[in-house]
Amino acid sequence: MMAVEVLQTVSIITGISVFLAALLTLAERFLLNYGTCKITINEDQVLEVKGGNHLLGSLIQNNIFIPSACGGRGSCGLCKVKVISGGGPLLPTETPYLTNEEQEDNVRLSCQVKVREDLVIQIPEELFSIREYATVVEKIEDLTHDIKALYLRLPEGEEVKFKAGQYVQIKAPQYGKSTEEVYRAYSIASSPSQHDCIQLIIRKVPEGICTTYVFDYLKEGDTLHINGPYGDFYLRESEREIICIAGGSGLAPIKSILHQIEEEGIQRKTSFFFGCVGKRDLYYVDEMKAFEDKLPNFRFIPALSGAAEGDDWTGETGLITEVVDRHVTDGSNVEAYLCGSPGMIDACIRVLLSKGVAEENIYYDKF
Secondary structure, eight states, rough: OHHHHHHHHHHHHHHHHHHHHHHHHHHHHOOOOEEEEEEEETEEEEEEETTBBBHHHHHHHOOOOOOOTTTTSSSSSOOOOEEEEESSOOOOOTTSSSHHHHTTTEEEEEEOOOOOOOOOOOOOOGGGGEEEEEEEEEEEEESEEEEEEEEEOOOOOOOOOTTTTEEEEEOOOBTTBBOOOOOEEEEOOTTOOHHHHHHHEOOOTTTOHHHHHHHEEEEETOOEEEEEEOOOOOOOOOOSSSEEEEEGHHHHHHHHHHHHHHHHOOOOOOOEEEEEESGGOOOOOOHHHHHHHHTTEEEEEEOOHHHHHHGGOSSSSHHHHHHHHHHOOOTEEEEEEEEHHHOOOOOOOOHHHHHTTTGGGEEEEOO
C-alpha cells in the first residue's frame, strides 16, 4: 500500500512539474518581450534579431547555418559556438556534449542558448560559406520497405562542392500536424564529382517530423530546400587499409566514399561490412557488387542478424560486430569509417580496438 502511495505521489509531482514547465514556455513565448537584440559575430558582423528565439534559429533566419544533425533538439551536440557574453548560464542539457576544456572556453550549444539580450559570439569562418539551395526533387526511389532515395537537382548554374562522407540538412516545411519548419541532417550518397545534383538516402523514423514529410508528403517535382555541406567524416589520405562499417541508411556516406575511390583510382585495400536485420532490409547489393568488379582491392560483406527461413540467405549472419570480429585479424595498419546508430558504432569501435586499430584512425558518423 505504501509503495502505491509513493508512486501516486511521484506521478502527481511529475505531472505538476511538466505542467509548470509547459506553462513557463508558453509564458515566455507569448507574454515576455525581449525586444530587438544584437548578435555580434567574430567582432565584425552584427545581426539585429527578435529576442526570445534560440541562437541556432536566429542564425539560420539570417542565412548563417550551423551544423545541427538533430535539428535543434539538443541531442547531437554539433551546433557548438563560442559565446563570449550574453548567453546566460550553462544548461544541464549542454554539459554531456561539452568537454571540460570547451566549457572553460565558453563553448555552448547554440540550440540551447536563448537570445534574451545582446550576445557576442565566435563561429568558424568556414561556416559563412555554407549556403541554402532550392533543389527540385527529380526522383523518389523506394529502396526497402522503410528506406527511400531522393535525387535532388540544384538550380541551373548553381553547384554544391562537398567531400565524400559529408552531409546536408534538409528543411521540412509546415505540414499536417507539424506547425513549424524543422531541419534534419542526411548524408550525401552520390559522387563528390557531381556538383549539380545530389542523392540522399533516408530511413523512416516512426513519428519523425522530417521523415514523415519525406515519406508521406514530398512528391517528385517539389522544391526541397537544403543547406550544407557539413561534417568532418571523409576519407583521409594515407596508405592504410580501409574498413567501412554501416547499417541501414548509414550506407549513404560509404557509397559516396566508394565513388571517390573509383574515380580517383585509389588502390588501397577496402572492405565494406553492411549490417541488416533481414533480407528485405538489404539494398544496393548490385551496386556494391559493381564496385567489386571495378575495384580489384574492394570487397563487400553484407550480413543479416535476423535472417528468416524464407530469406534464402547463404551469406554472413550475426551481428555486424561478430562478422567484423571474424574477418579482421590485424588492424595495426587499418583506417576505419563507421556510420550508423550510436550503439552499433560504439560496439564496432570496441571490436576494432581489440584488433589493434588505433583509436585516432577510427572515424564515425552517429545518427
